Amino acid sequence: MELLRNNSKQISDQIMDAPDKKKQFLLGAKQILPVALAGTIDGLVFGLLARQAGFSVTEAVLFSFLVNAASSQFATLGFISQGVAGFPILISTMLLNARQILYGLSLGPHFRDIPIWKLMGAAWMLNDETYALKSTYLSQGKKTSLPFYCGAGVVDLMIWTLSTLIGAAFGTLISEPQKYGLDFAYIATFIGFLAINLKSTFYVKTALVASSLACLGYHLNGVTLSVILGTFSAVIMGVIFDER
Template identity: 60%
Template sequence: MGSSYGLFVKGMKQIIPVAAAGIIDGIVFGLLARQAGLGVTEAVLFSLLVNAGSSQFAAVGLISQGIVGWPILLSTLLLNARHLLYGLSLGPKFQGTPAWKLSLMGLGLNDETYALKATYLDTGGKPSLAFFAGAGIVDYLIWNASTFAGAWFGAAFTETEAYGLDFAFIATFLGFLAVNLFSSLHVKVAGCAAAAACIGYWLGGGTAAVIVGTLTAVVIGAVNGER
């Protein structure tokens, strides 16, 4: 019990720098949600129930254009498809773990927590549900508190671009990338994925860029025997 508690606290502490980078993202999402016509309660429930930054941004973008229903569901499905890859990456480390425990861990698996978990395991950390639970809870609380702050003060801002806040989400992902470039192969994969994503964006917009870039990285990693 003591060991599990220690790992739980360790996860809570180590996620803070990563999750803190997403504070601006949460605030910006809250602002955009208000501008799209959502109320404070609706914006907060969005983060409480969905908890997937990129798909939330895509959804409020569609809502602001008057688009609702299946286009939102489809874009969310495609953007969150990368979470399947996250699970495939971490899954082998938890062989023999009951499905219900894996399901709980999956609820807290997103871009920020995956970045921490992958780095933790790659640097010799032992698979620990307690560590991941601590990280997931803190990340969840920070994201939702940030969303509430942005939604509450949303009426005071009319254009996030004027403050450069629209770049916050991109900057967060660039930070994740920078701390995970461990070898020349990682740099090459990142470069190829970025080029493929640019082509995907040119052909089909943001959703296509995410899918094409992700698949490119996966294929190159698989060919080179990387996880």
């Protein structure tokens, strides 16, 4: 009898939680929308460049949908365009995405009670945009919400994949994207992320240190070292110095 009552209570709680979960999902979808739409140009450019690199429309779309990591996708296209294949691409893209480990370590403590299979799905939708939104959400003292995270992730992934499809389908109509400044769209998106987070002197100092080391890394060994030095220097600043 007690077991029956407990089961009834669990079912009742799930029914009561359903509207709140839906509300959180829609809230995440709504809040990511401006950022995801800003990344539409990135998706269009990626689809366009993928076609120029020899990808079919289907291959370009699946690349965006399954990988969902713009920086490593653009890097891979660069390698392929230069005739590089295999192991160098694997190592370079792994290093470029090393920051994802830091993202996971940052968000992980907030999702300890979430089943591993759900976390695997959430990890697939984890990228710079969704991490920025989720970390801001948690920094405001709000309760951990997987539906909020998934709402943001699903919308971001759909827009990224759809824009890739459009870019790949009509990419052959634009032979020189650099001529229109489209190659700068991806960089502009991250400058926007940076601008809205410069809230104190500490953040400004961190940005200056990270950007300086990123430039040094680019000068020494290109994009890969630039990303590594820029990312880890910002992390070290956060660990060693107090935020003021």
